[in-house]
Amino acid sequence: xxxxxxxxxxxxxxxxxxxxxxxxxxxxxxxxxxxxxxxxxxxxxxxxxxxxxxxxxxxxxxxxxxxxxxxxxxxxxxxxxxxxxxxxxxxxxxxxxxxxxxxxxxxxxxxxxxxxxxxxxxxxxxxxxxxxxxxxxxxxxxxxxxxxxxxxxxxxxxxxxxxxxxxxxxxxxxxxxxxxxxxxxxxxxxxxxxxxxxxxxxxxxxxxxxxxxxxxxxxxxxxxxxxxxxxxxxxxxxxxxxxxxxxxxxxxxxxxxxxxxxxxxxxxxxxxxxxxxxxxxxxxxxxxxxxxxxxxxxxxxxxxxxxxxxxxxxxxxxxxxxxxxxxxxxxxxxxxxxxxxxxxxxxxxxxxxxxxxxxxxxxxxxxxxxxxxxxxxxxxxxxxxxxxxxxxxxxxxxxxxxxxxxxxxxxxxxxxxxxxxxxxxxxxxxxxxxxxxxxxxxxxxxxxxxxxxxxxxxxxxxxxxxxxxxxxxxxxxxxxxxxxxxxxxxxxxxxxxxxxxxxxxxxxxxxxxxxxxxxxxxxxxxxxxxxxxxxxxxxxxxxxxxxxxxxxxxxxxxxxxxxxxxxxxxxxxxxxxxxxxxxxxxxxxxxxxxxxxxxxxxxxxxxx
Numbered sequence: 001x002x003x004x005x006x007x008x009x010x011x012x013x014x015x016x017x018x019x020x021x022x023x024x025x026x027x028x029x030x031x032x033x034x035x036x037x038x039x040x041x042x043x044x045x046x047x048x049x050x051x052x053x054x055x056x057x058x059x060x061x062x063x064x065x066x067x068x069x070x071x072x073x074x075x076x077x078x079x080x081x082x083x084x085x086x087x088x089x090x091x092x093x094x095x096x097x098x099x100x101x102x103x104x105x106x107x108x109x110x111x112x113x114x115x116x117x118x119x120x121x122x123x124x125x126x127x128x129x130x131x132x133x134x135x136x137x138x139x140x141x142x143x144x145x146x147x148x149x150x151x152x153x154x155x156x157x158x159x160x161x162x163x164x165x166x167x168x169x170x171x172x173x174x175x176x177x178x179x180x181x182x183x184x185x186x187x188x189x190x191x192x193x194x195x196x197x198x199x200x201x202x203x204x205x206x207x208x209x210x211x212x213x214x215x216x217x218x219x220x221x222x223x224x225x226x227x228x229x230x231x232x233x234x235x236x237x238x239x240x241x242x243x244x245x246x247x248x249x250x251x252x253x254x255x256x257x258x259x260x261x262x263x264x265x266x267x268x269x270x271x272x273x274x275x276x277x278x279x280x281x282x283x284x285x286x287x288x289x290x291x292x293x294x295x296x297x298x299x300x301x302x303x304x305x306x307x308x309x310x311x312x313x314x315x316x317x318x319x320x321x322x323x324x325x326x327x328x329x330x331x332x333x334x335x336x337x338x339x340x341x342x343x344x345x346x347x348x349x350x351x352x353x354x355x356x357x358x359x360x361x362x363x364x365x366x367x368x369x370x371x372x373x374x375x376x377x378x379x380x381x382x383x384x385x386x387x388x389x390x391x392x393x394x395x396x397x398x399x400x401x402x403x404x405x406x407x408x409x410x411x412x413x414x415x416x417x418x419x420x421x422x423x424x425x426x427x428x429x430x431x432x433x434x435x436x437x438x439x440x441x442x443x444x445x446x447x448x449x450x451x452x453x454x455x456x457x458x459x460x461x462x463x464x465x466x467x468x469x470x471x472x473x474x475x476x477x478x479x480x481x482x483x484x485x486x487x488x489x490x491x492x493x494x495x496x497x498x499x500x501x502x503x504x505x506x507x508x509x510x511x512x513x514x515x516x517x518x519x520x521x522x523x524x525x526x527x528x529x530x531x532x533x534x535x536x537x538x539x540x541x542x543x544x545x546x547x548x549x550x551x552x553x554x555x556x557x558x559x560x561x562x563x564x565x566x567x568x569x570x571x572x573x574x575x576x577x578x579x580x581x582x583x584x585x586x587x588x589x590x591x592x593x594x595x596x597x598x599x600x601x602x603x604x605x606x607x608x
Contacts (some may be wrong), residue, residue, distance in 0.1 A: 028126055029148055030135055031100045031268075031304040032315035033345060039353065041377035041387035043426055043439045043479060045069070047125040054543045055534065056563035056600075057578040058162075058191060060125070060147065061113045066531070066545050066561075068481045068501030069129050070145075070561035071524035075237050077579075077598070078168070078191050078311070079204045080230065082113050083589055086129050087441060088475040088505045088523040089142025092449070093395060093418070095132065097146045099224070101255050101272050101305075104139045107296045107330070108400040111276055111365040114251045115147065116206040116226030118187040120158060122176040123150035128355040129479070131391030131422045133371040134359045137339060138318065140160040141393040141418065142443070149224075151183035151212045152176040162602030164577075166595065167194030172206075184211040196595040199233035199244055199284065218262050226253045233284065233431045234591035239408040240460050246284035263307040263410070263574060274298040282407065290406060294327040311380045312346035315357065336364040351379040361394070366417055369394045388425040394418065401449055401467045410466045418469075420445040435481040443475040451518035465518060477505040496541075497533040502526075507552055517553070526550040541565045557586040 026037040027317035028044055037046060044069055057063045059079025065072035071085035083091030092109040095102060098117055104397050105111045125147050132140030155178060161171035172189030187208040205228070210388040227250075234245035257270035282290040304317035321337040343357020363369065373391030380386060397415045405411045426439035447469040454463045467562035481501035488495040502528050528548040535541050543563045549555035560581040567573045576599070583596035 016312075029100075029373065030145070031302070032135075032317055032341070032343070033313055033355075034306075037346075038382075038385065038428075038430055039377065039379070041353070041355065041375035041385075041389055042538070043069075043129045043424065043437065043441075045127040045129070045481075049123055052122060052125075054541065054565070056499040056543070056545070056561045056579060058118070059113075060115050060117070060119070060122075062125075063119070063125070064145070066529065066547070067127060068529050069503050070127065070552075071527070075234075075589050075592050076200055076202060076232065077166070077193065077196070077595060078170075078202070078204065079113065080204065080232050081110060081237065083110065084113060084145065084251055085523060086143030087125075087443065087477060088507050090450070090519045090523070092398060092401075093139070093141035093143075093393075095136055095140035095144040097144060098137065099149060099222075099255075099257075100136075100146065100254075101224075101253075101270070102137065102139065102162070102300070102321075103253070103274065104298075105296055106298065106325055107276065107278065107294050107327070108398050111249060111251070111278065112488055114228050114230060114249055114276075115168070116208045116251065116253060117147060117149060118172060118174055118189060118206065118208055121149045121185055121187060121208065121210065122147055124148045129439075130389070130424050131373060131393045131420070131443075133393040134341070134343070134357055134373040134391055137359065138337070138361055138369075138371075138394055138396065141395045141420065144394070149210060151178075151185060151210065151222075153178055155181065157602060157607040159607065160602060160604045161292065162600055165566070165598040165601030166196040167201075168192070168600060171563050182211065182213040184209070193428075195233060196598070197235070197593060199235035199246070200230035200592075203229070204232075205229045218260055219393065220259045220261075222257045222259070224255045227251070234280075237590050239406055240591040241462075242282045244284045245280070247278070247280045249279075251275070265305070266307075267303070267305040269301075269303050271299075271301045274301075292324065292327065292329045292406070294330060295328075297324045300324070312344055315341070315343045315345075317341050325399050327399070329405065330399045333399060334431055335522070336362075338362045353377050354380075363396055364398060369417075372380075383431050384429045386425075386426070386427050388423075390423045393420045393422065396451060397467075408464060410464050412467045414445045415449060415467060416469050418445065418447050418449055420448075433485050433487075437480070439479040441475075441477050441479070445473045445475070446471065448473050452515050453518075455516050461516070472601055474508045475505055476508075477503065479503045492537055494535045495532070496535055497531070499529075499531045501529045502529075522551045522554050524549070525552050526556070539567045543604050554587075557584050557585070558582060559584055572604065574601070574603045576601050 021486045027034045028037055028040050041296055052063055055063050055066055061079040061082035064070050074082040084094045086094050096112045110261050128144045130146035136144050157175045159173050163169050170191035174187045176185045191204045191208045207227045210224045214220050229250050231248045234247045235243045252275045255272035259261045260267040278294040280292040281287050286525045299322040302319040324334040326332050339361040341359040345355040347353045354376050359371040361369050371392050375389035377387035395418045402413050420443050422442040422443040428437040451465040451467050453465045466576045483499040486495045530546045532544045547559045561579045564576045580597050586594050
């Protein structure tokens with residue numbers, strides 16, 4: 001109906017909107033070097049605050065599901081639990097960060113997306129596709145996602161509430177309360193649902209506080225504390241043999257950082273602590289049958305610096321990280337990770353630049369490992385750029401991969417760490433109206449870790465999963481994306497943006513037909529994402545998103561989602577979302593059947 005209305009009004013479009021605007025220079029924020037986006041020689045996608053507000057999502061993982069090249073495999077709705085893969089990599093091979101702080105958990109990567117940061121506090125999300133170990137450390141094996149928050153200078157209090165199908169109810173309060181130079185935000189939220197099939201109910205509560213203040217022109221202090229509590233029925237999450245699985249997680253994240261800036265020198269020192277409690281039951285109402293209780297802690301300190309001279313930019317830093325676990329299944333264990341990094345970026349021949357360096361990590365269990373890498377770029381014009389890069393990555397097994405056992409899984413304490421060497425070449429174009437990119441990549445992985453089990457003719461496979469190393473796997477892919485700020489305007493309707501992306505990955509994995517794979521052989525193969533943004537009467541924004549997804553060894557599926565944002569007054573608005581409009585029957589992760597068409601309606605009120 002919306003498309004018909006749009007087509008019908010197309011004849012009255014007066015002209016293409018010719019209003020001019022100045023593109024604000026966007027700087028990609030890493031731990032050390034900060035480089036203008038147009039001069040980055042890697043495939044990086046920027047998800048802006050406007051993108052987040054327009055997306056039919058209540059969580060970061062749902063926002064990422066609409067991002068080209070990102071494979072989001074959700075277990076349930078509203079971001080209860082999700083695995084994030086990049087370029088055919090598993091969820092263990094993707095690093096999630098908040099303002100450069102690593103959220104990796106030594107127990108399992110399943111908990112990495114338990115992020116207490118509210119969407120309202122996020123200024124931008126930087127998605128690095130490709131090896132990020134030299135930049136961020138060992139878990140950025142196939143890519144990294146850095147969530148960047150903002151501390152507003154103006155006071156505001158925003159209250160939201162929503163309801164929808166499956167007994168969904170939720171709301172949140174977000175407040176920016178600066179006091180002169182002291183900036184701070186505080187947020188609390190709660191989402192709940194009765195579930196859309198047996199044992200799929202959930203409750204998610206988050207609390208978040210962040211502050212920052214300038215001691216003087218050169219020194220800044222920033223702190224953050226976040227808490228997330230999740231309680232959910234886990235039918236089909238990890239096994240189809242036990243439909244009454246249940247899980248509850250509690251995550252506490254705290255950090256403090258100091259930044260010193262003086263002419264050509266930038267130094268950031270920070271420390272952070274992450275604590276995770278995980279209780280898992282195979283039978284929800286019979287904890288005595290089988291219950292796992294895992295408690296992990298991560299304590300880390302980092303120093304990152306950049307020095308600018310006539311010879312270019314030099315980045316250097318060090319980190320120390322202690323990981324501990326206490327578990328009735330995995331045992332009481334700990335390990336130490338230390339690292340040092342040195343890199344340099346230089347510009348030459350007017351339009352060319354080269355960045356190269358190495359990150360060296362010491363693992364208490366595996367010794368020293370080194371991640372060299374380099375990026376070469378050439379600016380064809382102020383709008384277009386060609387680039388190429390390479391990088392080596394490394395990832396040590398989690399404690400779950402090494403030691404976890406239950407009636408559906410066996411352990412393998414002899415697992416070897418994963419290693420890979422990646423190459424990439426690309427072209428990017430950015431103007432006021434059009435942004436486009438084409439990238440070709442190759443990743444050669446050795447000792448890649450996955451879970452396998454013998455196939456079975458039974459409806460429920462009785463065989464156990466066992467983790468093991470795959471000898472060698474090669475990923476070859478192409479990524480394309482284009483976004484056009486159309487700005488076709490009529491008296492009633494305007495077509496604002498059109499976006500389209502296509503990603504293809506070929507993985508040469510040798511596997512016997514009688515063997516099932518849990519993760520690697522169900523990675524993303526083809527992905528087509530399209531979106532269109534319309535405005536009606538200057539008070540309503542309609543965003544329509546379509547996704548076609550095909551994974552290795554799995555049937556493809558098509559999803560259609562939409563979100564309507566309606567401005568009711570200068571301080572009030574509402575939104576309506578429809579997910580899976582086509583009511584597609586599909587599974588993203590595990591054995592969990594995702595819901596058909598479902599609706600959600602929300603209201604937002606700005607008090608200050």
